[in-house]
Amino acid sequence: MCNCQDTLIPQIGVVTDICTETADVKTFRVEKIGGGKLFEHLPGQCAILSVPGKGEAIFSITSSPTNEKYMEFSIKRCGSITNFLHFDIEPGQQIAVRGPYGNHFPVEDKLKGKDLLFIAGGIGLAPLRSVINYMLDKRDDYGSIDVVYGARSKEDFVRYDELTNVWPVQKDTRVHLTIDRAQE
Numbered sequence: 001m002c003n004c005q006d007t008l009i010p011q012i013g014v015v016t017d018i019c020t021e022t023a024d025v026k027t028f029r030v031e032k033i034g035g036g037k038l039f040e041h042l043p044g045q046c047a048i049l050s051v052p053g054k055g056e057a058i059f060s061i062t063s064s065p066t067n068e069k070y071m072e073f074s075i076k077r078c079g080s081i082t083n084f085l086h087f088d089i090e091p092g093q094q095i096a097v098r099g100p101y102g103n104h105f106p107v108e109d110k111l112k113g114k115d116l117l118f119i120a121g122g123i124g125l126a127p128l129r130s131v132i133n134y135m136l137d138k139r140d141d142y143g144s145i146d147v148v149y150g151a152r153s154k155e156d157f158v159r160y161d162e163l164t165n166v167w168p169v170q171k172d173t174r175v176h177l178t179i180d181r182a183q184e
């Protein structure tokens with residue numbers, strides 16, 4: 001676990017992959033220079049991404065703490081820094097990251113052995129994805145897992161492949177998707 005003061009020191013991260021999820025959401029993969037995670041976090045925590053001279057904002061660390069190689073952030077374009085990240089950052093470029101910040105879900109005590117229902121809409125899945133993948137990596141520690149996830153349309157689901165091909169095939173795990181307007 002990080003020393004509290006470490007969370008105030010921006011770490012230099014390299015964007016190693018950018019995945020276009022929807023028309024306005026991209027997932028950014030960030031690693032240390034030379035590889036590996038910048039710092040440890042717990043499921044549900046956030047980090048502040050900064051671009052000097054452009055701005056900064058806080059984002060959920062959407063990858064699971066069990067992922068030792070990198071951190072991921074799913075970012076919805078809605079203003080100045082998020083537009084910059086979407087249009088001006090390319091794989092190989094550096095950004096500053098500091099954290100972790102915020103509370104985490106009690107995955108190691110209160111939630112152990114429980115049947116779990118996760119409900120999210122749109123970009124709101126970002127903090128829960130970290131929790132869900134953590135639990136799936138330690139599947140026997142938890143009861144049944146149900147995920148109810150809503151979006152405006154099929155094209156607005158973030159991590160559609162994971163939702164339809166990865167999570168539902170795990171033991172005692174169901175994903176219930178809903179969209180606002182009927183489509184194929």
Ligand SMILES: Cc1cc2nc3c(=O)[nH]c(=O)nc-3n(C[C@H](O)[C@H](O)[C@H](O)COP(=O)(O)OP(=O)(O)OC[C@H]3O[C@@H](n4cnc5c(N)ncnc54)[C@H](O)[C@@H]3O)c2cc1C
Nearest residue numbers: 046057058059060074075076078079080081082083123126
């Ligand atoms: C704990 C926490 C976790 C978060 N996690 C995530 C996450 O995982 N993913 C994610 O996408 N977001 C997340 N957010 C939200 C994220 O921090 C915001 O998206 C971010 O602050 C927006 O920054 P921005 O500079 O791009 O937008 P800003 O420029 O601050 O714009 C925000 C709003 O202001 C409006 N605006 C901007 N400029 C103007 C203008 N000139 N005139 C009028 N209106 C304007 C925009 O249209 C927008 O509605 C999280 C927030 C919190 C607090």
